[in-house]
Structure formats: C-alpha cells, structure tokens
Amino acid sequence: MSRASEGPSLRERWTLKWWARVHGGCKIPLHALSPLNGLGGLAFLMLLIEAVTGIILGMYYEPRFNEANLAYESVVAITENLKYGWLLRGIHYHAANLMIVLSLLHFLKTYIAGNYREPKGLCHVVGILTGLLAILASITGYSMRADHIGAEAILIGQTLVKYMPMGGLLFRMVYGVGTMDDALIRYNAYHYALGALLIGLVLLHVWFSHRHHAAPPMDDGPSIPAMPVFPNFLLSVLSGVFMVLGGLVLLSVAFPPHLGVKYVPGEPVPPGVPEWYMVGDYTLIKSGINPVIAGMVVPLLAVTPIALMPWIDSSGPRHPRHRRFAMTYLSVFMAEFTLMTVWGYLTPGQQVLLSQQLPAALAVAVLAAIPAHCATRPRVVKFGAPEAKRVEKKPILPWRNIASWVMAMPVGVVTALLGCQVALALLGWYWNHLGLQRLYAMSLGASLFALGVVLLVAKSALFDLDMLRRRPT
Amino acid sequence: MADLSALLLLGALSLLGVILYLAIHYSVRPGAKPGGIDDPLRRAFLRYSVLASLVLVLGHAWVGVEEMFRSLTRQIKLEPVYVANLRELEPGSAVSFMMPVDPDMLPADHPCILIRLTPEEAQRAGRELVAYSARCTHLGCIVEYLETDGREIYCPCHAGIFDPLTGNPISGPPKRPLPEVQLRVEEDGSIYAVGWVGQGEQGE
Incomplete structure (x- = not known):
C-alpha cells in the first residue's frame, strides 16, 4: 500500500536526488583527494575519447592496401x-599516447603506495593486463596508418607470430595469407575489438576498486572522510573532464598528428622508430637472438613478478620503505625500461647485440638496485600499533587557498570567463x-x-564553501 | 547548419544577458546582501552560468562538427553518361543505367531507367525517349518497367505504379513523381544522360 515499502519508482531512480540520497553519504577520504589518485580515471577518460574519435575516424578510414597503399591515402x-x-586524428593520437603515460603513472603510484595488497590483488592483475592490452591496441592503431613505421610494425609482428610455437597455423589465424591487404583489414578488426575489450576490463577494474573502496593511507593511518562524492567530488571530476578535453584540442592544434613516409613495397624507406612505449621492446628485438624470446618472452617474464606482487609482498607495513623487494624490483624494472628506450632512440636501424645489451643491463640493474636497497629496510613484522607517534591531521582540503580566493x-x-567564451564563440564562428x-x-x-x-x-x-563552513572545527 | 549554431549562440547570449541583468538588478536593490554565500540570486547566477557556458561550448563545437560531416559531400559536375544506342532499343522496352550523381547533384550511384515508348505512347507524350530515376519516391526501392500489363513503371516493394509517359504516380503509396533524367541523342543514335530535369529548382 505505502509507496515507501515498494522502494523508489523507476522515474525516481533516474533523478539526481535519488542518486544523491543513496550515494550522498559516501565521502572520499582525505588521503585519496590527492591528484595522484585521479591518474587512473584520467586514463579511462582517454580511453573513452579514443572510442568516440575512433568511431568517427573509422567512418573514413579504408583498411585496404591494394598495391597503391589506399590505407595511407585514406589517412592523408x-x-x-x-x-x-586532422583535429580528430590529433585528439586520437595524443589521447592514445596520454592513455599509456597516465596508465604507467597510475601503475607507479598504486604500486609505490602498496595499493595492490589484498583484497585488491585481482584488481591489480586486471590493471596490469589492461595496460599490456592498451599497448597492443596502440600498436594495431599506429600500424593502420600504413606509413613506414606502421608497415614495419606489421612486418615485425608477422615475423614474431611466425617464430612462435605452432607459428604456421597461428600466422594463418592472425594474418591470413600474409599480404598487406590481409594484415590491414585484420588490424582494423583487432583495433576495434581491443578497444571494446579494454573498456570492459577497465569497467571490471573500476568495479573492483568500487567494491574495495580507496586503499588505506600509505602509513596505515586512519582514513578520514573529507569530501562528499555527490555533488562536490563528481562536479570536480566533471570540470576536470572539460579542462582535459580543451587541453587535448589545444595540444592537437599545437602538435599536429604524426604521419610517416608512404610505404610502397620495393621502395626504400627511412628506418622507422616505433612509438616511445615500444622503443625498449624494439631494442630487445635488435639483439639478434630469437625475436619471440627477445621481444615477447623477456618483457612478459619481467612483468610477471609485478603482476604477482600482491602475493609476493603480502604482509607487513604498507609504506614503501618497509617493502624492500617490491621497491628494488620496481627500481630495476623502470631502469631497464629507460635504458632500452634511450638505447633504441640512439640506434635507429642499427643492431644492438646481446653481447652489448647483457653487460649494460646488468650494470644498470646493480646501479638501480643499490639505492632502492639502501632506502628500504628489511621486512619487520610488528604486532600492535605499527607507529607510536602519529601527527593528527586536520581534515582540510588540499586546495583550501584556491577555495578562499574563489570565496x-x-x-x-x-x-x-563567460565573456571570453562569447568572444571565442564569435571568433570561432568567423574563423570557421x-x-x-x-x-x-x-x-x-x-x-x-x-x-x-x-x-x-x-x-x-x-x-565546497558550504561544506567547509559546516565542517566541525 | 550555420542557422542552428547561430540560434544556439543567440540563445546563449540572451541567457547570459538575462543573468547579467538580474545580477546587476538584484545587487543594487536596497537591503540586499550581494556577494554573500547564502544570497539566493548569487547562487542562481552561478548555477545558470554553468549552463550558459555549456551551451556556448556546444554551439561552438556544432559549427565544426557540421562542417566536418559536410566537407566530403560537395556537389560535383556531371559528365554525360552513355546509356544505349537508339537502334538497339526496341519500342516499348527499357534499359537500366547508373547516374554518378543523385538529383541533388551529390556524388552517388543512382540507378535510372531509360524507356523507349511505343509509337502511340510517343505520339501522346510528344517524345520517344524518357528516362527517370529508378528509385521509388515512396521508400527508395528499385522500380521496373513492365512491358506486359498496360506498360507501366512498377515498384515491387509496395506495389506503387508510375506513368511511363510523365513519371507521375498513378496508384499505390508513392505521392511524388520520379525525378526525370535529361537526355541527349547523337546523330549516330547514341543516347547520353546529361543531367536531371529541373535540377536546381527542386531541392529534395
């Protein structure tokens, strides 16, 4: 009889008021208001921008080679x-690169803060998998340009697949008969499929972190609720989204998207250097040993301990200085990645032999491990309160000064700002x-x-001013 | 279209004007506390300024989006299309051909039909050759020329029937005539399609 017992009607469920009543009680803890906690969300935003611009670009892209490299011509x-x-391509290109950068930074932040500890272990593994697939999606993306860099990436990919176990069958499945036409039309399909898969995986990742809430502070201190999700935090996020969108447009105007030399079989092309995140892998492949081992097995083996870190480094204080193995491994991993990337940029089109790579990699590993080892302590399991003296932090917003200025x-x-926007709209209309x-x-x-x-x-x-005013002093 | 963006821009500007007017009006009202956190008008101003800002950006973006989707569909100039030779075309028969532009002169593969009328029909129509768009004006199915039942243009999708003499709809759902193709016959009997009749006047 009474409406209350039936719960909210469908119409009420779609109103912001209902949403606010249900989720309004949630508060973002103080330590999670750091901008570093927004890196993952920004990477997701980049993925969504990729989806929208990618669908429009796909309406005009022709995944056909047909002797005259029609794919390249369609990109032109x-x-x-x-x-x-050019603007669409620019946004697609820059958002893809930023997606990789932001994912990497998000990984570094969560790893260093020890956020991968249970119950977030599975979330961490899904995140690592998402990052690797994002790189794969980016490779298929820049291959589709069919310029000298893209064509080289396709040729290397074909070779890698051929060298794998059961390579003959796998090659037929992945690349068809092996012509450029077959490769491009398949890369087109893979690129869309990987994009959809990425969105699914990220949603899973987000769902995990929603279920497990924000990780506790790095020093295992108390989690102090600070800002309501609705409306304060959500509106902050939304305003950030608009600023990032504007920034991306400006970035594409300032740096138009890259397009290499047209690839025509039989004609000489300049040596191609892939996008920055693949340059390290490219150096490994140039070592002259079996390319599958150099370019796939070695990097995946290097990533495996990172993916398994929730169970390797599972107990003890969360602060990085108490996590010696995890931090030393990360330091070595990032140093090797940097070494191989810089080396790849310094040697375009040249071989870097295994006999050169191994000693350099060993030296860099030692050099990176020593400071990380010295900065950390061996694991000590303490019972009871981990730290005796803790400074009580007041729940003050990190951007209090800006808020007082806005007040x-x-x-x-x-x-x-509205006046500027009106002027910009009029000018934009005229310029168009x-x-x-x-x-x-x-x-x-x-x-x-x-x-x-x-x-x-x-x-x-x-x-926010209301919120600050209501805050008990 | 530019008109819509102009409308949006105008809407945003008027909204902004109303907000500014009310803000100034209220701030000089005696007894009011302008600038205070709880001033309801100040709150309303801030709320609606976000809306105005959003409308401005949407109008701004629409100009470019509209330009983008329009940029690859410019009108093109039509070269004469060879259709058939008059000597190979029996009276009372039809041949289909393809026009590279649609009646709006936009690039398209537009199927058409050329009909050589029977002598008595030709006498009534005052001409021997007629050509129409083969896309039914109802829902765009491909029409065909029936040589048996009283010679009519028939659409198989929903049984629309057109008059082969004029292209006007006779029965069935179609309400508009088939667009007519302008023809030119050379001295050796070659028939060329040179354009659409009334192109420029009718804007479909």
Missing part, C-alpha cells in the same frame, strides 16, 4: 580533405567561415577549458 585524405579530420569573487571570475581550421580549433579548445573553470568555480562557491 582524413588529414587534408576532411574538415577538422572572494566567484561571480566576477565566472562573468569574465573563413576556413581557418586551426584558429577555430584553438578557440574551441580554449572555450572547453573555460567551461571546466566556470564549472569548478561555480561548484566551489556553491557546494
């Missing part, structure tokens, strides 16, 4: 003939009319960024 057509096609004149700031695409894109990026700032200022003045 997207860049030159399609209005704002002084939010209306003025917002009015000025004149065919000045880069100027139009610049104005759009700036306007998007301004929207983010307007939202942030308004949200701070509307909700």
Whole structure:
C-alpha cells in the first residue's frame, strides 16, 4: 500500500536526488583527494575519447592496401580533405599516447603506495593486463596508418607470430595469407575489438576498486572522510573532464598528428622508430637472438613478478620503505625500461647485440638496485600499533587557498570567463567561415577549458564553501 | 547548419544577458546582501552560468562538427553518361543505367531507367525517349518497367505504379513523381544522360 515499502519508482531512480540520497553519504577520504589518485580515471577518460574519435575516424578510414597503399591515402585524405579530420586524428593520437603515460603513472603510484595488497590483488592483475592490452591496441592503431613505421610494425609482428610455437597455423589465424591487404583489414578488426575489450576490463577494474573502496593511507593511518562524492567530488571530476578535453584540442592544434613516409613495397624507406612505449621492446628485438624470446618472452617474464606482487609482498607495513623487494624490483624494472628506450632512440636501424645489451643491463640493474636497497629496510613484522607517534591531521582540503580566493569573487571570475567564451564563440564562428581550421580549433579548445573553470568555480562557491563552513572545527 | 549554431549562440547570449541583468538588478536593490554565500540570486547566477557556458561550448563545437560531416559531400559536375544506342532499343522496352550523381547533384550511384515508348505512347507524350530515376519516391526501392500489363513503371516493394509517359504516380503509396533524367541523342543514335530535369529548382 505505502509507496515507501515498494522502494523508489523507476522515474525516481533516474533523478539526481535519488542518486544523491543513496550515494550522498559516501565521502572520499582525505588521503585519496590527492591528484595522484585521479591518474587512473584520467586514463579511462582517454580511453573513452579514443572510442568516440575512433568511431568517427573509422567512418573514413579504408583498411585496404591494394598495391597503391589506399590505407595511407585514406589517412592523408582524413588529414587534408576532411574538415577538422586532422583535429580528430590529433585528439586520437595524443589521447592514445596520454592513455599509456597516465596508465604507467597510475601503475607507479598504486604500486609505490602498496595499493595492490589484498583484497585488491585481482584488481591489480586486471590493471596490469589492461595496460599490456592498451599497448597492443596502440600498436594495431599506429600500424593502420600504413606509413613506414606502421608497415614495419606489421612486418615485425608477422615475423614474431611466425617464430612462435605452432607459428604456421597461428600466422594463418592472425594474418591470413600474409599480404598487406590481409594484415590491414585484420588490424582494423583487432583495433576495434581491443578497444571494446579494454573498456570492459577497465569497467571490471573500476568495479573492483568500487567494491574495495580507496586503499588505506600509505602509513596505515586512519582514513578520514573529507569530501562528499555527490555533488562536490563528481562536479570536480566533471570540470576536470572539460579542462582535459580543451587541453587535448589545444595540444592537437599545437602538435599536429604524426604521419610517416608512404610505404610502397620495393621502395626504400627511412628506418622507422616505433612509438616511445615500444622503443625498449624494439631494442630487445635488435639483439639478434630469437625475436619471440627477445621481444615477447623477456618483457612478459619481467612483468610477471609485478603482476604477482600482491602475493609476493603480502604482509607487513604498507609504506614503501618497509617493502624492500617490491621497491628494488620496481627500481630495476623502470631502469631497464629507460635504458632500452634511450638505447633504441640512439640506434635507429642499427643492431644492438646481446653481447652489448647483457653487460649494460646488468650494470644498470646493480646501479638501480643499490639505492632502492639502501632506502628500504628489511621486512619487520610488528604486532600492535605499527607507529607510536602519529601527527593528527586536520581534515582540510588540499586546495583550501584556491577555495578562499574563489570565496572572494566567484561571480566576477565566472562573468569574465563567460565573456571570453562569447568572444571565442564569435571568433570561432568567423574563423570557421573563413576556413581557418586551426584558429577555430584553438578557440574551441580554449572555450572547453573555460567551461571546466566556470564549472569548478561555480561548484566551489556553491557546494565546497558550504561544506567547509559546516565542517566541525 | 550555420542557422542552428547561430540560434544556439543567440540563445546563449540572451541567457547570459538575462543573468547579467538580474545580477546587476538584484545587487543594487536596497537591503540586499550581494556577494554573500547564502544570497539566493548569487547562487542562481552561478548555477545558470554553468549552463550558459555549456551551451556556448556546444554551439561552438556544432559549427565544426557540421562542417566536418559536410566537407566530403560537395556537389560535383556531371559528365554525360552513355546509356544505349537508339537502334538497339526496341519500342516499348527499357534499359537500366547508373547516374554518378543523385538529383541533388551529390556524388552517388543512382540507378535510372531509360524507356523507349511505343509509337502511340510517343505520339501522346510528344517524345520517344524518357528516362527517370529508378528509385521509388515512396521508400527508395528499385522500380521496373513492365512491358506486359498496360506498360507501366512498377515498384515491387509496395506495389506503387508510375506513368511511363510523365513519371507521375498513378496508384499505390508513392505521392511524388520520379525525378526525370535529361537526355541527349547523337546523330549516330547514341543516347547520353546529361543531367536531371529541373535540377536546381527542386531541392529534395
């Protein structure tokens, strides 16, 4: 009879009020308000931007080689003939690179903070898997340009698959008969499939972290609730999304997307250096030993302890200085990655023999291990309270100063920004009319960024000041 | 379209104007506390300024998105298309051909049908050769010329029937006539399609 016993109706469920009532009680803990905790979310945002721009680019891309390299020609057509096609390509290109950078930084942050400890072990493994698949998705992506770098990546990929166990059958499954036509049309399919798979895996990863909440502070101190998810935190996130979108547009205007030399079989091409995240792997492959072992087995073996770290380093204090093995391993891993990457950039198109790589890798491993070893202590299992003296932190927002500045004149700031946006919109309209695409894109990026700032200022003045005022002193 | 973006821009500007007006109006009202955290008008201003900002960005972006999706569909100039030779075409028969542009002169593979009318029909119509778009004006199925039952253009999808003399719909769901193709006959009997009749006047 009574409505309350039936729960909210479908219509009520779709209102923000219902959502706020259910999730409004959730508060982000103080230690999790650090911008470093947003790296993973930013990487996910990049993935979503990839999906949207990728679908539009896919409407114009032709995955056919057909003797004259039609794929490359279609990329040229997207860049030159399609209005704002260069902008779409630029956003797709930069967001892909940023996705890898942000994933790597997110990995470093969570690893160093020891967030992989149970119950987040499976979440960590899914995250590592997602990162590796993101690299695979990026490789299929830049191969589809069919320029000298992409064609080289396809040729190397074909060789790698041939050298694998059961290579003959595997090659037929992955590359068909082995022509460029077959490779491109398959890479097109793999690229979409990997994108969809990535979104699924990230959602799983997000679901895990939602279930397990934010990891406790690094020093195992108390988790102090600080900012309500709704509306304060969500609006902060939304304003960040707009600023990042604007920044991406501006980045694409400043640095137009890369396109190499057209690949035509039989014609000489300059030696290609792959995208930065693959340069280390490329150096390993240049060692002259079996490419599957050098380019796939060795990197995967190096990543395996990192993926298994939740069960290797499973107990003891969470602070990095008490996790000697985990931190030393990370230090060596990152040093080797850097070494191979720098070496790859220094030797384009040249061989780097195993007899050169092994001593250098050993020396770098020792050099990286020593400081990490010295900075950490062997694991000590303590019972009871781990640290005797702990400074009580007051729940103060990290951006208190900005909030107090906003409190002084939010209306003025917002009015000025809206005025700028109106001017930018008028100029953008005129520039588009004149065919000045880069100027139009610049104005759009700036306007998007301004929207983010307007939202942030308004949200701070509307909700955060209230929150600060209500805070018990 | 540019009109829509202009409309959006205008809407955003008016919204902004209303907000500014109300803000100034309220701030000079005696007894008001402008700038205070709890001033309801100040709160409303901040809320609606976010909306105005969003509308401005959407209008701004729409200009470019619209330009982008339009940029690869420019009108092209049509070269005459060879259809058939008059000597090989029996009276009362039809031949189908492809026009590289649709009636809007946008690039397309547009199927068409050329009909050589029977002598009595030709006398009534005042011409011997007619050509129409073969896409039914109802839902775009391909029409065919029936030489048996009273000679009509018939659409098999929903039984639409057109008059072969004029292209006008006779029965069935189609309500508009088939677009007509402009023809040119050379001295050796070659028939060329040179364009669409009334192109420029009708905008479908």
